[in-house]
Amino acid sequence: MSAPFASGRGLFITLEGGEGVGKSTQMRLLAARLEARGLEVVATREPGGSPKAEAIREAILSGRTKFLGPMAEALLFSAARIDHLDSLIRPALARGAWVICDRFSDSTTAYQGATGEPEPAVLRALERVVVGGDRPDLTLILDLPPEVGLARADVRRRQRGEVTDRFEGEAPAFHRDLRARFLAIAAAEPDRCVVIDADAPVETVGDRIWKAVDERLLSPAKDGTSASTDEDAAAESDE
Numbered sequence: 001m002s003a004p005f006a007s008g009r010g011l012f013i014t015l016e017g018g019e020g021v022g023k024s025t026q027m028r029l030l031a032a033r034l035e036a037r038g039l040e041v042v043a044t045r046e047p048g049g050s051p052k053a054e055a056i057r058e059a060i061l062s063g064r065t066k067f068l069g070p071m072a073e074a075l076l077f078s079a080a081r082i083d084h085l086d087s088l089i090r091p092a093l094a095r096g097a098w099v100i101c102d103r104f105s106d107s108t109t110a111y112q113g114a115t116g117e118p119e120p121a122v123l124r125a126l127e128r129v130v131v132g133g134d135r136p137d138l139t140l141i142l143d144l145p146p147e148v149g150l151a152r153a154d155v156r157r158r159q160r161g162e163v164t165d166r167f168e169g170e171a172p173a174f175h176r177d178l179r180a181r182f183l184a185i186a187a188a189e190p191d192r193c194v195v196i197d198a199d200a201p202v203e204t205v206g207d208r209i210w211k212a213v214d215e216r217l218l219s220p221a222k223d224g225t226s227a228s229t230d231e232d233a234a235a236e237s238d239e
């Protein structure tokens with residue numbers, strides 16, 4: 001099958017949500033499904049995604065930059081995003097690849113918003129300057145009760161022998177606030193965002209995501225052809 005958007009700019013999809021909602025798991029599944037369509041897919045993550053941004057990630061998530069305060073940390077997330085956009089995301093989109101990113105600027109809005117600083121107007125200004133016209137074409141907000149996501153993240157950490165990172169250790173009220181903030185972003189921008197109920201087995205969540213991607217990006221193909229297959233229709237009717 002020919003790629004639906006073989007010529008021109010690729011499309012930009014972001015996965016967002018609180019801790020342990022399943023973003024990286026679903027990014028792998030979505031990338032495989034898109035690649036099976038003959039699309040070039042670049043799967044990446046934030047903070048990080050480029051060598052310089054990964055160095056900033058390590059500094060922030062280890063907690064070593066916490067003493068700088070929330071404004072400086074917001075600027076560090078932004079600095080990492082500038083390099084990630086310039087060195088990976090923009091070139092990939094320009095050559096026609098689809099980019100899927102595990103977290104992006106909505107995480108700044110939600111997480112730094114939840115810490116209370118910097119104020120929302122500053123966060124919006126930062127997003128305008130850093131992201132400019134390269135906002136995602138589709139944002140999938142994976143929604144899950146925070147206690148379920150934190151329990152999943154805990155299992156993953158034990159399996160990998162990792163330590164709790166910067167935000168997982170915040171109080172339950174912080175994680176509830178975070179969930180509300182992601183849902184508020186989705187409500188404010190329904191054209192860009194789709195809320196995915198992530199409280200289900202991996203395959204079910206994957207089918208929900210695929211349905212959203214198909215409806216928003218593949219079926220209304222810009223070249224006038226539908227990219228749906230009988231196999232996809234069967235997967236959807238199983239839900």
Ligand SMILES: Nc1ncnc2c1ncn2[C@@H]1O[C@H](COP(=O)(O)OP(=O)(O)O)[C@@H](O)[C@H]1O
Pocket residue numbers: 018019020021022023024025026102152153155156198200201202203205
């Ligand atoms: N739908 C699901 N049901 C149960 N466990 C899941 C599901 N999706 C992911 N997991 C597991 O939960 C943990 C966190 O998933 P992950 O994809 O790493 O989340 P995130 O990237 O959002 O932090 C992993 O151990 C993963 O295997």
Ligand SMILES: Cc1cn([C@H]2C[C@H](O)[C@@H](COP(=O)(O)OP(=O)(O)O)O2)c(=O)[nH]c1=O
Pocket residue numbers: 018019020021023046047061077102103104105107108109111112165166167168
């Ligand atoms: C991209 C981004 C992430 N974060 C936070 C969210 C996560 O707690 C952490 C990223 O760590 P990560 O281990 O990638 O978390 P997860 O597995 O849940 O995706 O950084 C921000 O606070 N602001 C941001 O702009």
